[in-house]
Each structure stands twice: as structure tokens, then as C-alpha cells.
Amino acid sequence: MTKSPEPQSRAVAERQLCGLVDGLAQRIAEHVRERAATLGLTASQATALREMSGSMTMRELAERMNCEPSNATFVVDRLEKQGLVERHPHPTDRRAKLLVLTGEGTALRTRLLDLLHVDSPVACLAPEEQRVLRDLLERAVTGA
Incomplete structure (x- = not known):
């Protein structure tokens, strides 16, 4: 019969895991900022984008x-002023607007996605490892 880990060692393992997840989140945030x-x-x-x-x-x-709608509105306002996003009437909800990338916005998004892929913090993982990590984090x- 295997003995369950002591509460102290479980706490240490959880602290280490949380530290690793936080470290990865920080690396990803820095990567996005740089790109x-x-x-x-x-x-x-x-x-x-x-x-x-x-x-x-x-x-x-x-x-x-993962932000408040008011924060997203501020960001979209700036993207709209740059000609990257347009607001269109929603087809079924007259209170809502649909956000749509312009041609320039679509082109910039493509460039951004390409840049984010280069030297990504998870690029050292094989595609299957990335899928497993994604599934575990989800x-x-x-x-669930």
C-alpha cells in the first residue's frame, strides 16, 4: 500500500508548481511585450489582435x-484610431457592435502571430508536449 504524501511535501510541490506556472506566464508576457x-x-x-x-x-x-470590457474598449478605441479595427452593427443584437479587423489589421495580426511564434517560451516543447501541457493547464x- 502506498502512503499518500505528507501535507508538508504536498504544499512544497504545489508551491513549486505554482512558481513554474507563474514563471511561464511572466516569460510569455515579456515575449508578447517585446514582439x-x-x-x-x-x-x-x-x-x-x-x-x-x-x-x-x-x-x-x-x-x-481576460480583462474587463471597459479595458477592452480602451484598447479597441486605440486600434480603431490606428485603422486596424472597425465596429459594425451586430446582426441580431442592436445594443452590441461587432469588432472586425480591417485589411491593415488582418495583415498586422498575421505579422504579429509570426513574430509571437519565433522563440516562443514554449517553442522548446515538441508539438505533442505542447498539446499535453495545454490539456493539463485547461x-x-x-x-474538470
Whole structure:
């Protein structure tokens, strides 16, 4: 019969795991900041462009960016002034607007995605390892 780990050793293991996840998050954030700066964007603008895989509402974008809708609105306002994003009427909800990348926004997003891929903090992992890590992190985040 295997004995379960002592509470102290479980706490140490959890602390180490949390430290590693936090360290990875910091490396990813720094990577995004550096790549965004080369394109004249802030990290928040780069995150918004990265997450805009198609037209979506401000609420959907805020959820993807993991921020409040008011923060996403501020970022989108700046992207709109730069001619990268447009707001269009929502086809079924007259209170909402759809965010749509312009041609220039789509081109910049493509450049950004290419830059984010280069020397990514997870590039040292094989595709299968990245999939396993993604699945494990998803389970930890959702609790499922």
C-alpha cells in the first residue's frame, strides 16, 4: 500500500508548481511585450489582435483577453484610431457592435502571430508536449 504524501511535501510541490506556472506566464508576457513593441503596439493591443480570430463582440474579446470590457474598449478605441479595427452593427443584437479587423489589421495580426511564434517560451516543447501541457493547464483552470 502506498502512503499518500505528507501535507508538508504536498504544499512544497504545489508551491513549486505554482512558481513554474507563474514563471511561464511572466516569460510569455515579456515575449508578447517585446514582439508588440517591434510593431509599435502595446502588449494589450497585441493581445487583442492575437485574440481577434474573427468578428466578435467587445464582451467576447474581453473574455478572450481576460480583462474587463471597459479595458477592452480602451484598447479597441486605440486600434480603431490606428485603422486596424472597425465596429459594425451586430446582426441580431442592436445594443452590441461587432469588432472586425480591417485589411491593415488582418495583415498586422498575421505579422504579429509570426513574430509571437519565433522563440516562443514554449517553442522548446515538441508539438505533442505542447498539446499535453495545454490539456493539463485547461483541466487545472476549469477544474474538470
